[in-house]
Amino acid sequence: MMYSVYSFSNFLSVCFGGYAIDKLGHVFGGLTFQSFVCVGLSIFSAACANKNYLWILIGRGIYGVGLGNLTVCQNAVVSHNFKGKELALAFGLVISFSRLGSVLNFYFSSDIAAATSISFAVWLGTAMSFFSFLFVVVFTLLNRRRDRYACMDESMDVSPVSEVGAPSPVKPKAAGRKIKLEDVKSFRLEFWLVGCITALFYACIFPFVAIATDYMQEERGFTEDEASSATGVIYLLSMFFSPFLGKLIDRIGKRLLLTLIAASVTMCAHVMLVFTPVSPWVVVFLIGCSYTVTASSIWSCVPLVVRLREVGTALSLVTAIQMGFISCINAIVGIVKEKTGYPQVSLVFCSIAFACVVLTSVTIVVDKRRCQVLNGTDKSGIFSENEEKGLTAQDEA
Numbered sequence: 425m426m427y428s429v430y431s432f433s434n435f436l437s438v439c440f441g442g443y444a445i446d447k448l449g450h451v452f453g454g455l456t457f458q459s460f461v462c463v464g465l466s467i468f469s470a471a472c473a474n475k476n477y478l479w480i481l482i483g484r485g486i487y488g489v490g491l492g493n494l495t496v497c498q499n500a501v502v503s504h505n506f507k508g509k510e511l512a513l514a515f516g517l518v519i520s521f522s523r524l525g526s527v528l529n530f531y532f533s534s535d536i537a538a539a540t541s542i543s544f545a546v547w548l549g550t551a552m553s554f555f556s557f558l559f560v561v562v563f564t565l566l567n568r569r570r571d572r573y574a575c576m577d578e579s580m581d582v583s584p585v586s587e588v589g590a591p592s593p594v595k596p597k598a599a600g601r602k603i604k605l606e607d608v609k610s611f612r613l614e615f616w617l618v619g620c621i622t623a624l625f626y627a628c629i630f631p632f633v634a635i636a637t638d639y640m641q642e643e644r645g646f647t648e649d650e651a652s653s654a655t656g657v658i659y660l661l662s663m664f665f666s667p668f669l670g671k672l673i674d675r676i677g678k679r680l681l682l683t684l685i686a687a688s689v690t691m692c693a694h695v696m697l698v699f700t701p702v703s704p705w706v707v708v709f710l711i712g713c714s715y716t717v718t719a720s721s722i723w724s725c726v727p728l729v730v731r732l733r734e735v736g737t738a739l740s741l742v743t744a745i746q747m748g749f750i751s752c753i754n755a756i757v758g759i760v761k762e763k764t765g766y767p768q769v770s771l772v773f774c775s776i777a778f779a780c781v782v783l784t785s786v787t788i789v790v791d792k793r794r795c796q797v798l799n800g801t802d803k804s805g806i807f808s809e810n811e812e813k814g815l816t817a818q819d820e821a
């Protein structure tokens with residue numbers, strides 16, 4: 425129930441959060457959504473200490489609103505600062521830090537709770553969210569300083585300088601318009617395909633992680649510690665290797681090809697786990713490698729197929745599709761496990777991975793025929809500099 429409240433509020437709020445971030449800015453997004461995280465966790469921790477179930481759920485709901493949008497805001501900031509540069513490396517670093525949190529949680533939370541109390545452990549998590557607030561404040565100050573310098577340049581009538589050092593032909597006052605809600609209708613086919621691939625791939629990972637510990641204990645004779653260590657390998661690999669994969673992807677492109685290979689390996693790994701005597705350690709290693717490869721490639725596809733002014737909205741739509749689909753798969757996995765057993769659960773994961781393989785193959789063909797940016801090495805994306813800024817021929821004149 426607690427997870428459902430979190431994922432439902434997360435899903436609902438990300439449908440609108442990215443649009444608000446594009447309209448009102450990253451500083452607004454960072455401060456607002458980090459505040460939601462801190463307030464939600466504080467309510468949750470106080471309610472845990474007082475064993476008040478209603479307020480526990482309210483706290484989880486507020487936390488869900490904050491966390492989903494905070495991730496979108498982080499990725500939008502990365503897109504704005506790294507599009508045309510080392511985008512996949514930057515996404516890889518963000519994923520690496522996110523997974524550091526998951527790994528700490530996986531390996532230490534229950535020990536901390538056992539050594540102290542559950543209440544202490546949840547307050548410790550809350551304290552860490554206030555610590556992250558400090559980083560949002562630092563980000564706000566850095567952003568203000570950058571805006572001040574940009575204003576000074578503008579008042580001195582200095583044209584913005586492009587990456588190669590040549591003055592940009594675009595005058596600052598004409599530099600782009602904000603997103604409008606109707607712009608979503610003009611999102612390209614490639615964007616929607618990337619969104620669906622993300623949902624399909626992640627549906628083979630997060631719901632699997634949620635049940636893997638139980639499976640290994642109930643069906644493979646692992647102790648609780650062994651089972652959670654084995655499951656944690658998936659996130660451990662991603663924590664260490666996502667930045668390296670990102671660096672490689674920035675160099676070679678091939679984002680869709682890598683996703684296709686990763687989805688195929690994931691499909692085989694799910695079959696191996698339940699239908700062959702292969703050790704679960706091998707399976708989690710394969711799934712961890714696939715997850716690392718896909719997470720570093722697929723998120724960096726999004727900014728390449730939308731304009732920068734709409735990237736928050738685009739990322740939040742992908743997150744909404746992803747989280748909505750994952751919630752459905754979590755429910756289906758729960759029912760299938762209850763009614764039949766783990767082999768059938770594994771077939772659910774295999775079917776989703778197969779659908780991901782098919783859709784990624786289709787997207788490779790679409791990309792090849794239409795724009796060649798998702799599998800290519802061009803880092804600037806589909807839109808030209810003026811299209812990015814939404815300038816018309818009149819503006820340019």
Ligand SMILES: NCCCC[C@H](N)C(=O)NCC(=O)O
Nearest residue numbers: 495519522626630719743746
């Ligand atoms: N429990 C983690 C939720 C993270 C959701 C987020 N939308 C996401 O998928 N981020 C990328 C990742 O690989 O974690």
